[in-house]
Amino acid sequence: MAILVTGGAGYIGSHMVLSLLVNGYDVIVIDNLSNSSRESVRRVEQIAKKSVVFYDGDIRDRDFLDSVFGRHEVSEVLHFAGLKSVGESVLEPLKYYDNNVSGTLALCEAMNTAGVRRLVFSSSATVYGDPASMPIHEGVPTGQPTNPYGRSKLMVEEVLKDLAAADSQWSIALLRYFNPVGAHVSGKIGEDPFGIPNNLVPFISQVVVGRREALTIYGNDYPTPDGTGVRDYIHVEDLVEGHVLAMRAISRKPGVHVWNLGTGRGYSVLDMIETFKKVTGKDVPYVIAGRRDGDVAECWADPSKALDELGWKAGHCLSDMVEDTWRWQKNNPNGYS
Ligand code: NAD
């Protein structure tokens, strides 16, 4: 039996594939390389000294999915494939609903046909919208995501809940990620966004490595301790560990399960800049600009449900996250290219 990882060439997916290989699982990857490079999977194979079955294909292609399920015995699917740029989703909403929602529908149909009904889905804290108080626990009703990307994640969650309600053979984990950052300790794989990074940590690390001149801080007038936005940054290795535990838990428990994956601590943009300065010994030039549309002031998790039910707790601190990010960026100033 093998585990199918959609989006396994991407940032989080590549770390997941490495962890699965190291844990002794056989892995099949499907990725259309729309936001990643084949090189990430090659490096994962080098580190693990084990190979994966790689398919360059699209999850919206039912015939292709059927052929993959027809060729392999798959026990479960870890579903990372999707588009994730908030700004792009505002400009091209149909592309996002097609990839993220239609892609997941096609995947679930193919899984149903193949009799594979265990799924771990990459959701996001964005489904909570802008809750009134922090920290956010899973019982907080999902809110109004402020953009098509967020709405696509919420729609998929609803679809998967309906699916599990209609057929008790399904076991589904909805993992709501807070802000994944960091890289594998080898420095060989990491986050390599195409074009200008949207997210804070890859942007800062490209500034520090000299690829970009200065960070733009989106707002210093939020009602937070230093006025800049506060987020719950979580090391990608902790995130991946949460998936392994969630995958094992749902193999024993049918139905839909929702878990936050965050550390339970918030850091501001200025905290992140200071940590980069300490870790790298380099300056982080920045300019202050207005708030970015759709941003919330603060967002951090109550991760206690994952601790109680999965025995999972994030182990890496902010300095670890920045050290590992920096090792990857310094060794690979131009990412995988
Ligand atoms: P990523 O872009 O690095 O990885 C996604 C991968 O999916 C890419 O390799 C891309 O080529 C592939 N892909 C996209 N559409 C596809 C399709 N139709 N068919 C096949 N492959 C396709 O992103 P990531 O940061 O690794 O995120 C993984 C998942 O986690 C995404 O679903 C994302 O929405 C979700 N997520 C990410 C974050 C974050 O901050 N990184 C936060 C919350 C949720």
Ligand code: UDP
């Ligand atoms: N941010 C910033 N400059 C950037 C990118 C992000 O000031 O170039 C801020 C953003 O406003 C937010 C925090 O950094 O307060 C985290 O943003 P990111 O896009 O990484 O995560 P998200 O907003 O999706 O939680």
